Amino acid sequence: MKITNSLDKSKIKFVLLEGVHQNAVDILKSAGYNNIHYYKEALDGEDLIEAIKDAHFVGIRSRTHLSAEVLLQAKKLIAIGCFCIGTNQVDTEAAKCLGIPVFNAPFSNTRSVAELVLAEIILLMRKAVQANMEVHRGLWNKSAVGANEVRNKKLGIIGYGHIGSQLSIIAESIGMQVSFYDIENKLPLGNAKQVTSLENLLAESDVISLHVPENASTKNMINAQRLAQCKDGAVFINAARGTVVDIQALADALKSGKLRGAGVDVFPVEPASKDEPFVSPLCEFDNVILTPHIGGSTSEAQENIGTEVASKFVKYSDNGSTLSAVNFPEVSLPEHSGAKRLLHIHANKPGVMNQINQIFMNENTNIAAQYLQTDAQIGYVVIDVEADDVADTLAKLKAIDGTIKARVLH
């Protein structure tokens, strides 16, 4: 049976959820992809499955959950794009085993988060959040008690990655003294100091700001015991992930006056849309800034993210590059003009590469270039061949035991 050499661009279906920036649509269209299904909202359950069941590319933000069960229903899926930083909403291991690379925008909203956190630090240190609430209620409580400059105050950053280090730089530029705790050894920027004890960081800092990812090591890393280790009257900020903080313990620390105030942008349970009410034990406090997970929600960040992730989609679809995929062997590829490019994703087990190369040997087809990267579970090999028609070759590649996905590029 003859199978088509490659999928026509008009047949490649993109499903973009959660109102990703229009830039993403423009970039896909200018690359020749017009089969784009755009949703403003997040989807879940049957609606999600229905929307993505025949999609080749799916773009989401932080609210759409792509579990292994959901991914198994999306039989044609080639790649996932998280139009954000976090990828914890996707079962990235399951995606990998299905041959689906996951892309994200690892630093396009970094500055936006750091700016919001810095603003919150200043407002909370000045007691301006409480003052604002009081004045709204008609209370003119003009007082300097409990209001401080941030200059010379100690900022403790937990997680010194893109956001933590960006915050470090801008906080230092307004006179804060920065220390940080990270499980990795990190190059301190400016005059920041890395500390090896989280307990010491908590005890010494006037302000604590969390910038770690959601994973097993960070689940409830800030609990009642950790909050008790904080300096009395400290300000606490969480713009990382809601699961990192025991929210009831945080409410207790605010109620007892242990903490001066808090800024919280992320929650263990977040409403799926604005139709659902937000409920939290933090709602009762005047000295807490609550924001609806908007750390990365600026025009600038969303535009940059739209460009970055859509460009990664185009690169993977047109060229096969998996550079910067978060769950996949990374292969960076040159243009393949003049050659046909075959992509083969397979279980990383003995004999697969041998069978692949055997096919070309038997066909007497010259391999112009071959690129292979593997990890413990899968291998991704890209083969440029000097041949006019590779339909039969593709069929043979697909028949190899251990093949997860194979395709040929335009």
Ligand SMILES: NC(=O)c1ccc[n+]([C@@H]2O[C@H](COP(=O)([O-])OP(=O)(O)OC[C@H]3O[C@@H](n4cnc5c(N)ncnc54)[C@H](O)[C@@H]3O)[C@@H](O)[C@H]2O)c1
């Ligand atoms: N509020 C928002 O809208 C928003 C926007 C962007 C990112 N985020 C969240 O912020 C997180 C951090 O973003 P980033 O770009 O700085 O990520 P990053 O990967 O660049 O940095 C994370 C840092 O945390 C460190 N880390 C990991 N586990 C740790 C642990 N147990 N203890 C101490 N340090 C640990 C890592 O070594 C790394 O240096 C993201 O994972 C995302 O969940 C939230």
Ligand SMILES: O=C(O)[C@H](O)COP(=O)(O)O
């Ligand atoms: O991971 C992220 O980048 C942030 O949590 C922002 O997610 P959002 O794009 O859904 O606002």
